[in-house]
Amino acid sequence: MRYILEHPARVAALAGAHLALVAIALAVALAIAFPIGLYAARRPRAAVWVIGALGALYTIPSLALLAVLVQAFGLGFTPIFIALVVYAQFMLARNVAAGIDGVDPAQIDAARGLGMSPAQILVRVEIPHALPVFIGGVRVAAIAMIAIATLAGYVGGGGLGALIFDGLTLHQTSMIVAGSLGASALAIAADLVLRAIERRARRSAG
Amino acid sequence: MLLGPSGCGKSTLLRAVNRLVPLSGGRIELGERDVASMDAVELRRGIGYAIQAVGLFTHMTVAQNVGVVPSLLGWKRGQIETRVDELLELVHLEPRRYRNRRPRQLSGGEAQRVGVARALAARPGALLMDEPFGAVDAVVRSELQRELARIVRESQTTTLFVTHDVDEALRLADRVVVVRDGRIEQTARPEDLLDDPATAYVRDLVHAGDPVYREYFAHVRELMREPA
Numbered sequence: 001m002r003y004i005l006e007h008p009a010r011v012a013a014l015a016g017a018h019l020a021l022v023a024i025a026l027a028v029a030l031a032i033a034f035p036i037g038l039y040a041a042r043r044p045r046a047a048v049w050v051i052g053a054l055g056a057l058y059t060i061p062s063l064a065l066l067a068v069l070v071q072a073f074g075l076g077f078t079p080i081f082i083a084l085v086v087y088a089q090f091m092l093a094r095n096v097a098a099g100i101d102g103v104d105p106a107q108i109d110a111a112r113g114l115g116m117s118p119a120q121i122l123v124r125v126e127i128p129h130a131l132p133v134f135i136g137g138v139r140v141a142a143i144a145m146i147a148i149a150t151l152a153g154y155v156g157g158g159g160l161g162a163l164i165f166d167g168l169t170l171h172q173t174s175m176i177v178a179g180s181l182g183a184s185a186l187a188i189a190a191d192l193v194l195r196a197i198e199r200r201a202r203r204s205a206g
Numbered sequence: 207m208l209l210g211p212s213g214c215g216k217s218t219l220l221r222a223v224n225r226l227v228p229l230s231g232g233r234i235e236l237g238e239r240d241v242a243s244m245d246a247v248e249l250r251r252g253i254g255y256a257i258q259a260v261g262l263f264t265h266m267t268v269a270q271n272v273g274v275v276p277s278l279l280g281w282k283r284g285q286i287e288t289r290v291d292e293l294l295e296l297v298h299l300e301p302r303r304y305r306n307r308r309p310r311q312l313s314g315g316e317a318q319r320v321g322v323a324r325a326l327a328a329r330p331g332a333l334l335m336d337e338p339f340g341a342v343d344a345v346v347r348s349e350l351q352r353e354l355a356r357i358v359r360e361s362q363t364t365t366l367f368v369t370h371d372v373d374e375a376l377r378l379a380d381r382v383v384v385v386r387d388g389r390i391e392q393t394a395r396p397e398d399l400l401d402d403p404a405t406a407y408v409r410d411l412v413h414a415g416d417p418v419y420r421e422y423f424a425h426v427r428e429l430m431r432e433p434a
Contacts (some may be wrong), residue, residue, distance in 0.1 A: 065384055111259035113334075114275050114324075115251030124274075130263040206264025206308055 002162070003178035011163070015182050018159035019150060021077070022145045022186075033089050035094020039121075044101075051094050058090040062148050070155055075154035080149065080157040088141040088150055095137025099130030128149065132202040139194035146187040150179065160186070207379030208368045209411075215388040216368045220334050223366060224250045236332060251275055252327030254333040258340045261321060268294070268320050269305040271310040275328040293323040296357060315346035322354060327359065336417040339374070347431070351377055354425070355430045372412055376423045377430055378402075384408050396423065 009122050036054075040047035062083060069079035069183050111121045127134075153161025160182040167175030208216040225232055225246045226327045230430075234241045234424045241249055262271050272293055273286040281289070291301040296321040305374035310316055318339055325333055337352075355378055358365050369375050375382050376396045384391040384399070392404035400420050413419045 032306065081250070084264040104264075106257075106261060107263060110255075110257060110263065113250060113257070113261075115247050115249075115253075116249050117280055125263060155384075174363075188415060204265060206266075206310055 003172070003174040004181070008179075011160075011178055011182055012124060013149065014158065014160050014162060014179075015186060017150055018146070018152075018161075019186060021081065021157065021159055022084065022149050025081050025145060025149075026088060026142060028081075029085045029088035029141070030138065033092030034084065034096055036089070037093040040097035041100035047097055051090070051097065054090040054093055056175055057086055062087065062151060066151055066155060075156040077152075077157050079141050079155050080152040083151070084145050084148060086158060088145055090117060091141040091144065092137050093141075096130070099133030099137075100126055102133060103129040129205050132198050132205055135194060135198040135201055139191060139198060142190045142194060143187045146183055146190060150183050153179070184200075207375045208366065208374065208385055209375040209379075210370065210385035212370055214385045216338055216385045217384070220336055220366055220368050223332075223334055224253050224255060226250075237407045239245065245362065247350055251328065252331055254327075254330035256321045256333070256335045256338040258337055259320075261323070261340075261343055262317055263310050266308075267305065268299075268307050269307070271309070271320055272323045274283075274324065275330075279328055281328075289321075289327060292325060293331035296326070296412075299323075299355065314342045317340055318346075318350055319353075322357070326357065326363075329361075333363050335365060335367045337369055338367075349389045352430060354378065359413050361402075376412065377426055384411065397426065419433070 015103035040050050048091055065086065066079055066083050069082050073079045073082070107125055107129060108121060111125045116124060149157075150152060150157055151157075152159040153165040155162065160179045163175045163179030163182070167173065167177075167179065208219060208288055219226055221251070222229055223236070223241065226356055229242065236249075236253075263274070266274070269290045273281075273288045276289055290305065294301040299316060299319055304312075304316070304320075309320070312320065318341070321333075325335070325338075335354075336403045340348050340369070344351065347379045347430060348378060351374060365376065367375075376399070379396055381393060382396055382399055383393045386407055392399065392408045394404075399408065400414050400423065401414050403414040409415065
């Protein structure tokens with residue numbers, strides 16, 4: 001706690017960088033996971049393999065993956081960014097597929113019967129109905145990513161992890177605590193905010 | 207009016223008209239055009255489609271539900287709003303009260319009215335209705351039936367209506383098609399169905415030969431023709 005009280009500006013700046021890293025990675029991950037999830041929802045037989053493969057990626061220890069990525073891309077932002085995007089795929093794509101799959105068939109039938117094209121059905125009916133499940137996936141992914149993003153400190157990618165790894169090097173327990181508490185606080189805050197959004201989406205899905 | 211027990215194929219037949227199910231043989235013509243030769247999406251936008259209350263989009267307001275086909279057809283916003291209010295009045299739902307409600311805030315009868323309004327929204331050349339009054343109690347149903355009879359009469363819209371309810375068929379139909387196990391048992395005007403059933407099945411179904419029923423339906427149909 002002492003470190004946070006003594007260096008509030010530094011902790012806040014690192015927390016901001018941490019959040020920015022996660023937010024950018026999440027946005028990119030979502031852009032990739034959405035079409036994958038959609039494909040999985042449309043092709044249930046292929047889905048087993050697609051989601052399975054993403055699940056396998058998810059089981060690679062993050063430190064090991066990061067080591068490989070550092071070999072390939074050097075230190076800094078790039079390896080941790082890629083690692084985060086890769087890890088999020090499983091949770092995001094799975095929930096996109098589950099969300100689309102879970103839409104009441106009667107709603108789709110009505111949409112077809114009224115003359116919506118497949119693209120219109122997706123945008124006007126399926127996405128609004130699946131949104132709470134999508135957001136649920138984003139919430140789980142965001143929490144995991146906030147935790148994994150602490151490894152950025154290890155590869156020079158910045159964020160709250162820097163405090164943890166610097167603290168380890170310098171034997172400064174209060175720095176380690178500051179980094180850990182900060183990351184936990186971010187994760188809890190993200191959880192609360194996304195839960196609230198999820199609830200709203202659930203209400204408006206009817 | 208397609209009449210038959212559940213699972214007899216009457217809904218499938220209805221859904222073949224707007225190509226929700228593909229035809230394995232034969233052809234369906236609508237205004238002298240083979241529906242198979244038309245673009246399925248275009249075709250459906252030109253046909254009103256009403257199903258049981260579950261068919262309302264739960265994530266949209268009443269106004270958005272009613273306006274969905276006009277918006278697919280690219281009508282202007284103001285045009286859609288005017289049409290929505292007009293339709294809500296037609297089905298006796300006060301626009302100001304109902305426009306912004308969600309389907310879950312409606313009673314069964316109100317939801318069915320919205321479903322009918324939505325089907326009529328873009329002034330379709332034909333209407334397909336699959337048990338549109340299936341989920342309401344008898345009192346509300348007969349009220350809705352009278353209103354539908356009035357609306358269809360006033361708008362002169364060809365309507366194909368699916369029901370398993372003999373009473374509903376005999377009340378509303380100009381012609382009844384009795385379907386059983388995927389085959390047509392008889393096609394006739396309601397009176398002729400009662401007077402001259404083609405098969406034993408039809409006879410039992412409509413209680414043909416029972417003078418009380420004959421009287422009853424003659425009376426009911428007379429009532430249906432009167433303005434509400």
